[in-house]
Amino acid sequence: MQLLKDRILRDGYALGNDILLVDSFINHQVDPEMMRQIGMEFARIFGDKGVTKVATIAVSGVSPALMTALELGVPMLIMKKEVSRILSQELLQTPVHSYTRGNDYLLTAKRCFLEPGDRVLFIDDFLANGEAAMGAVRIVESSGATLVGIGSVIEKAFQPGREKLRTLGYEPVALARIGRLDEGVIEFEEN
Amino acid sequence: MQLLKDRILRDGYALGNDILLVDSFINHQVDPEMMRQIGMEFARIFGDKGVTKVATIAVSGVSPALMTALELGVPMLIMKKEVSRILSQELLQTPVHSYTRGNDYLLTAKRCFLEPGDRVLFIDDFLANGEAAMGAVRIVESSGATLVGIGSVIEKAFQPGREKLRTLGYEPVALARIGRLDEGVIEFEEN
Numbered sequence: 001m002q003l004l005k006d007r008i009l010r011d012g013y014a015l016g017n018d019i020l021l022v023d024s025f026i027n028h029q030v031d032p033e034m035m036r037q038i039g040m041e042f043a044r045i046f047g048d049k050g051v052t053k054v055a056t057i058a059v060s061g062v063s064p065a066l067m068t069a070l071e072l073g074v075p076m077l078i079m080k081k082e083v084s085r086i087l088s089q090e091l092l093q094t095p096v097h098s099y100t101r102g103n104d105y106l107l108t109a110k111r112c113f114l115e116p117g118d119r120v121l122f123i124d125d126f127l128a129n130g131e132a133a134m135g136a137v138r139i140v141e142s143s144g145a146t147l148v149g150i151g152s153v154i155e156k157a158f159q160p161g162r163e164k165l166r167t168l169g170y171e172p173v174a175l176a177r178i179g180r181l182d183e184g185v186i187e188f189e190e191n
Numbered sequence: 192m193q194l195l196k197d198r199i200l201r202d203g204y205a206l207g208n209d210i211l212l213v214d215s216f217i218n219h220q221v222d223p224e225m226m227r228q229i230g231m232e233f234a235r236i237f238g239d240k241g242v243t244k245v246a247t248i249a250v251s252g253v254s255p256a257l258m259t260a261l262e263l264g265v266p267m268l269i270m271k272k273e274v275s276r277i278l279s280q281e282l283l284q285t286p287v288h289s290y291t292r293g294n295d296y297l298l299t300a301k302r303c304f305l306e307p308g309d310r311v312l313f314i315d316d317f318l319a320n321g322e323a324a325m326g327a328v329r330i331v332e333s334s335g336a337t338l339v340g341i342g343s344v345i346e347k348a349f350q351p352g353r354e355k356l357r358t359l360g361y362e363p364v365a366l367a368r369i370g371r372l373d374e375g376v377i378e379f380e381e382n
Binding site for chain 2: 023024025027028029030031032033035036058059062063066067069070073074075076077078080109110113
C-alpha cells in the first residue's frame with residue numbers, strides 16, 4: 001500500500017535495527033483518515049472470504065480493525081490482555097509472551113462472541129515475532145470459529161512471525177513489509 | 192441519542208445497581224456502524240469548538256474517539272495506562288484510581304502530541320466516578336493545550352463524575368445518561 005509506505009518513510013523512525021517508531025500516526029497519535037484507507041484496503045483484500053467478524057488485540061489493533069469492520073459491515077471483537085487468569089467458563093484465554101514489553105499476558109475473549117459459524121478476520125497493527133498473532137489463532141480455533149485471514153498493517157519481515165503462522169497453515173497479508181531497519185534507515189521488501 | 196438508548200435497552204444489561212454491561216456492542220465486541228453514528232453525533236455537538244485533536248484513554252475510548260476524529264478531520268491521541276512511572280522528559284503522566292478495576296495506573300501521553308496551540312476534545316466510553324476524565328483533564332492542562340470539550344458515550348448520572356468535572360469548570364456531554372440501574376433494570380435521565 002503505497003500511501004502507507006510513503007507515510008512510514010516520512011513520519012516513521014527506525015530506532016536501531018529492531019524498533020520502528022510509528023507513534024505519530026499509527027499507535028499513539030492516530031491518523032483516522034489513513035486508518036480509513038487501511039480499512040478499505042483490508043476490506044478489498046479479504047472481501048470475498050465471507051467474514052462475519054473482525055478480531056483484534058488491544059490497544060493498537062483497534063483502530064485498523066474498527067475501520068476494516070466498518071467497511072465489511074461486521075462487528076469487531078477486541079481481545080484483551082489480562083495479567084492473571086480469570087476463572088470463568090465464559091472466557092477463552094491463552095498465554096502470550098510479549099517481546100516488545102518483555103512480559104507475559106493472557107489474551108482473553110468472551111466465548112459467546114466467537115461462535116462455531118463465525119468466519120473471523122484477524123487484524124493487528126504489527127506482525128513481528130508473531131506471538132500475539134499465534135495467540136489470536138489459538139483463541140479463534142479453540143472457539144470452533146474459522147479463521148479466514150490474518151492482516152497486519154506493518155510486518156517486520158526480518159522477524160519470524162510469518163514463518164510461525166505458516167506452520168499452522170496461515171499466510172498473513174501485510175500492507176507494508178519492512179525488510180531492514182537501521183538507525184534512521186527503513187527499507188521495504190516486496191510482497 | 193435515541194439510537195444509542197434503544198440499543199442499550201435492547202442489548203445492555205444491568206448487573207445490580209452499579210454495573211451496566213454493554214460489552215456486546217460498545218467495549219468488547221464493538222458495532223462499527225453504531226460507533227460511526229456516535230462519532231457523527233459528537234462531531235455535530237462539538238463541531239464549532241475549533242477542535243484540533245481528539246484525545247481518549249485506552250482501550251474502550253478508542254472506538255468512539257476514532258470515529259469522532261474521522262468526522263472532525265483531526266488526529267486522535269490515545270492516552271495509555273502504565274503500571275509504573277516512566278522517567279522521561281518526553282512524557283506527561285498523572286496517577287488515576289480505577290474504581291472499576293480496583294487498581295491505580297499512570298495515565299500517560301507523549302508531550303510532543305499535545306501542544307499549547309491544540310484545542311482538545313476528550314472522548315471516552317463511560318463517565319462514572321470521573322477519575323479517568325479528571326486524569327485526562329490534568330494531562331491536557333499540564334501540556335498547555337486547551338481542553339474545549341468532554342464527551343462520554345454513556346454517563347452513570349448517579350455517580351459523581353459530572354460534579355467533579357464541574358468543579359474544574361467543565362460541563363461534560365453524554366449521549367445517554369443512566370439515572371438508575373438495578374438487576375435487569377435500566378432507567379435513563381433526561382439531559
